[in-house]
Amino acid sequence: MNPVLVIIGPTASGKSALGLELATRPSLRLAGHDFGGGTIINMDSMQVYRELPIITAQPTSDERARAPHRLYGVLPAWEVGTAARWREMALVEIAAAHDAERLPILVGGSGLYLRALTDGLSPMPEIPAPVRAASRALWEELGPPAFHARLSARDPATAARLAVNDRQRQVRAWEVLEATGRSITVWQQAPNGDPPAPWRFVTVLLAPDRAWLRARHRRRFETMVQGGVVEEVQALERLLAARGRLDRLTLDGVALPALKAHGVPELRAYLHGTMNLAEAIQRAVLNTSQYAKRQMTWARHQIMSDTSIETTETDQLRDMEKFLNNVTP
Numbered sequence: 001m002n003p004v005l006v007i008i009g010p011t012a013s014g015k016s017a018l019g020l021e022l023a024t025r026p027s028l029r030l031a032g033h034d035f036g037g038g039t040i041i042n043m044d045s046m047q048v049y050r051e052l053p054i055i056t057a058q059p060t061s062d063e064r065a066r067a068p069h070r071l072y073g074v075l076p077a078w079e080v081g082t083a084a085r086w087r088e089m090a091l092v093e094i095a096a097a098h099d100a101e102r103l104p105i106l107v108g109g110s111g112l113y114l115r116a117l118t119d120g121l122s123p124m125p126e127i128p129a130p131v132r133a134a135s136r137a138l139w140e141e142l143g144p145p146a147f148h149a150r151l152s153a154r155d156p157a158t159a160a161r162l163a164v165n166d167r168q169r170q171v172r173a174w175e176v177l178e179a180t181g182r183s184i185t186v187w188q189q190a191p192n193g194d195p196p197a198p199w200r201f202v203t204v205l206l207a208p209d210r211a212w213l214r215a216r217h218r219r220r221f222e223t224m225v226q227g228g229v230v231e232e233v234q235a236l237e238r239l240l241a242a243r244g245r246l247d248r249l250t251l252d253g254v255a256l257p258a259l260k261a262h263g264v265p266e267l268r269a270y271l272h273g274t275m276n277l278a279e280a281i282q283r284a285v286l287n288t289s290q291y292a293k294r295q296m297t298w299a300r301h302q303i304m305s306d307t308s309i310e311t312t313e314t315d316q317l318r319d320m321e322k323f324l325n326n327v328t329p
Contacts, residue, residue: 001200002098003031006106009206010292012216018316019107023067028103031200032329039097041090042071043108046261051077051236054229055263077236077258078243083116111298118201121194124187127179135175139167155183202327204320205299208313214289221285233267262288
């Protein structure tokens with residue numbers, strides 16, 4: 001079974017640099033298979049949007065010239081990317097990399113996207129926009145404890161495995177109930193969905209020190225500001241407005257994912273005069289660091305296995321090489 005290397009971890013943990021270091025090597029060996037270098041495939045839900053190359057830290061033109069990069073900037077910001085849509089594109093790119101005798105290297109922090117490949121997707125129906133909007137409104141009205149209690153009354157099995165403050169998954173479970181009358185757990189266990197991808201996934205989790213990572217978040221965002229990220233967000237607003245697609249919060253009742261990229265809400269607040277630039281930077285760095293903590297918590301509970309390791313920022317390449325050399329066929 002052909003292998004796929006996965007480098008996952010919190011935002012700004014060094015995934016892209018490590019992936020590029022490996023992809024540019026003239027030969028790679030993993031799980032008994034030899035490859036002539038690697039192809040980097042984006043596994044980040046925000047780096048798919050072409051209008052946000054700076055704020056989502058997409059590879060530069062020089063980096064793209066050093067090794068093949070796929071699925072970066074492939075969607076316009078006015079569209080809603082989904083795990084299912086990304087999965088379809090990733091299946092094509094992974095197969096193409098294998099055909100070219102290159103190692104597919106998935107790089108990113110989206111655990112949902114990874115699970116869409118490794119576990120497949122259940123045959124979940126589309127949820128009407130009004131139902132999604134009403135479910136979010138109910139969360140805002142009730143607050144986390146009361147919402148969780150109401151979900152528990154209708155779907156105790158699902159509620160029992162969700163944290164009280166897990167807004168995204170609780171609202172998702174509620175809207176599925178409202179739209180279909182069936183528990184999301186039932187849907188997830190249903191057959192006839194998209195099956196797991198037919199490859200062996202070898203996963204490396206980067207786990208840098210939290211203090212180091214917080215400092216890196218600040219340095220990176222300040223560098224982005226110097227590199228024109230404010231103008232990038234301003235151009236995005238103008239583009240969406242010109243297309244009649246811009247609303248401060250939603251598009252057709254569904255929040256535009258591109259407007260939720262880390263730093264975008266804070267810089268929009270600055271552009272609209274409700275926050276000064278220093279406050280926007282501080283808030284963006286804080287929110288990014290909090291998100292990175294949640295990423296690590298999720299990863300440690302969901303993806304660790306006998307083909308996964310944790311490594312720190314100072315030992316990434318050494319630990320990666322040692323790990324890859326010891327993966328058995």
